[in-house]
Amino acid sequence: MTMTGYFTHRDCWKHEMGPGHPECPERLDAIEDRLLISGLDVALDRREAPVAALADIELAHSRLHVAALRGLSDGLKEDIEAGGPSYAQVDPDTSINVSTWDAALRAAGAALAATDAVLAGEMENAFCAIRPPGHHACREKAMGFCFFNNVAIAAKYALERHGLKRVAIVDFDVHHGNGSEDIMAGDPRVLMVSFFQHPFYPMDWVHTGASNLVNVPVPAYTKGMEIRELIENAWIPRLEEFAPEMIFISAGFDAHREDDMGQLGLVEQDYAWITDRIKDVARRHAKGRIVSCLEGGYSFSALGRSVEAHIRVLADV
Numbered sequence: 001m002t003m004t005g006y007f008t009h010r011d012c013w014k015h016e017m018g019p020g021h022p023e024c025p026e027r028l029d030a031i032e033d034r035l036l037i038s039g040l041d042v043a044l045d046r047r048e049a050p051v052a053a054l055a056d057i058e059l060a061h062s063r064l065h066v067a068a069l070r071g072l073s074d075g076l077k078e079d080i081e082a083g084g085p086s087y088a089q090v091d092p093d094t095s096i097n098v099s100t101w102d103a104a105l106r107a108a109g110a111a112l113a114a115t116d117a118v119l120a121g122e123m124e125n126a127f128c129a130i131r132p133p134g135h136h137a138c139r140e141k142a143m144g145f146c147f148f149n150n151v152a153i154a155a156k157y158a159l160e161r162h163g164l165k166r167v168a169i170v171d172f173d174v175h176h177g178n179g180s181e182d183i184m185a186g187d188p189r190v191l192m193v194s195f196f197q198h199p200f201y202p203m204d205w206v207h208t209g210a211s212n213l214v215n216v217p218v219p220a221y222t223k224g225m226e227i228r229e230l231i232e233n234a235w236i237p238r239l240e241e242f243a244p245e246m247i248f249i250s251a252g253f254d255a256h257r258e259d260d261m262g263q264l265g266l267v268e269q270d271y272a273w274i275t276d277r278i279k280d281v282a283r284r285h286a287k288g289r290i291v292s293c294l295e296g297g298y299s300f301s302a303l304g305r306s307v308e309a310h311i312r313v314l315a316d317v
C-alpha cells in the first residue's frame, strides 16, 4: 500500500481571477515541479479528483449559497457570449471566471474522494493539491479567494456519511480560517485548532468562547520556534484529550518567512515538524488517518519546498 494519496484535477488550473492575482494556477505548477524534481512524485498514489455531489457540499453550505455561485457562473457565461467581461466579482479580492464552478467542484471532490480512500484503508493519508482554496468560505458566503470550504465539507462528510463521531481540523494557514469557524463553531463532534497572524485579514476574529475551537492569534513577526511552543502547549493537549478518529488539515503555507502575503517567520522545517506532530496524534488516535488540503501559499519557491516537506513527513520518505 502506498501510504500517501495525491488528489488533483486539471480543472483546478483553469480557475483564475485575473492578471497578477496571487491565487493563481502557477501555484499548482510550483508544487508539481517540486514533487517531480525531488522524486517524491513516485512515492505517491496519484488520483484524479471527481466532481463533488452538491448534496455533499450542502453538508457545510446553505443550498442558497451553492445556487448563488452556480447562478453567478451561468450568468457570467451568458455575459461573455454577449461580449461582456471575463470575470464576475464576488468581493474586492475574489472573482470567478468560466472555469471556477468546475474547479470548485473538483477541489471539494478531491477532499471527499481522499476521505473515502483513507477511510477505506486504501492509503493512510492524502494531500489534495487543489484550488480554489476553502477556509475563508462561510456557510452562506464566498470570500477571500474561497468559494466552497473543502476541509469543512470533507469533515462533515466523514461525520454524516461515514458515521465518525469525532474529527479534528488543523489549520496552519497564516490567515484565520473564519469560514471553518463559522461552519464548525459549537459542533461538539469537531475540534478545530489553528494559529494565525492577528490583527490581519479577515479582521473579524474575536474570541467566541465556543469550546470546540482552539484558535490562537499571534502577532506579526512570530517565528517558527514560538509557533512550535504554542502548538505543543495549546494544540496537542486538546487534540490528545479529544482523540479524533480522523484529522483534516487546512494546509496553507503563507506563514512562510519568504511569503509576502503574511509576516510570520516559518520555514519548511517548521512545516515538517508540525506535520510530524499531527501525524503522531493521528497514529495514536485515528489509525493515522489524515486528509490535508492546500489553502494559501503564494511564494512559488517557498510553497513548493514547504509542500514537499509536508508530504515527505506524511509519506515517510
Ligand SMILES: [Zn+2]
Binding pocket: 173, 174, 175, 252, 254, 295, 296, 297
Ligand atoms: Zn492564507
